[in-house]
Amino acid sequence: MGAYDTETDALAADARAGLVREIDAEGIWDEAPVWREAFAAVPRHLFVPYYYVAGPRGYERRWGESPDPRARERWVRGAYADAPLATRLRDGELVSSSSQPSLMARMLVALRVEDGNRVLEVGAGTGWNAALLAHRLGADDLVTTIDLEPEITESARRHLEAAGHRPVVVVTGDGARGVPERAPFDRIIATCALPTVPRAWLAQCRPGARILTPLATGVLALTVRDPAHAEGRFLPTAAYFVPLRGEVRPEPLGVSLAVLPGRVREQETFRFLLTLTRHTLDPREAGALWEREGMPGRERYGVTVGGEHAWAWLDDPEGPYVWPLP
Structure with a gap:
């Protein structure tokens, strides 16, 4: 990565300040203002030396x-837009991206990172999120990031070194298996979509650890009780991520919604329910439940992991609406 000219650096600083103000205006950092300083200090453009715009x-x-x-x-103005950036394509398929900054901010706040926490990030991407975590923690050897693609991990490593941030351990491997040699972790955050909660993550967490992972177009926040049990709810916000590349892959929805009235099939929260229950409910059943229960938002749903079994639920993990997960 080459050095940028003074004009570009000045433009980047101004654009970064504008992005911070934009996210700040949404109140995202009210609960954890320490992240405002991290976003102001860690330059995104150094992690996206190029990207693609459709x-x-x-x-x-x-x-x-x-x-x-x-x-x-x-390029520099786009790097500081509050938008996801496609950073790697293969045969027209999106392989890696830099997530929308405001969504990253929401997830980092919800991760509830504390001083001294050991953090695993699944999905290295450009390295920017790992840099934000390392800046927040302010100590060496606390952040590990993993990705299956060697090209992605190598570029993330270069970006982190070029940006001059505290050391982050970058691992090439299947994120669904975690990084046992770096465990135990206090926090795990995934920046790629999964169809279920990998059991290996729980085994690599300390009791009381927090896991944040995209699932079914939402973000699930779990509290780990022990190596085999965890439970938690979804954040209210929608989230769309590149699927995890590895042995755990989400299946396409593959169902027709033509049987449903437009007032149902066009609603984003209904599609979330249908995706979450894809192995159990057909569109008619999901639509009837969604209307009967008052068009519930994501925050009313949760997931429980107990040993080899995991299930999603509405309102209550022992209530009438529970659905098995893979």
């Missing part, structure tokens, strides 16, 4: 070292 003719590549100053300005 357009009418396919993806346009934006590059921080373009010889065209106008192109460099578009």
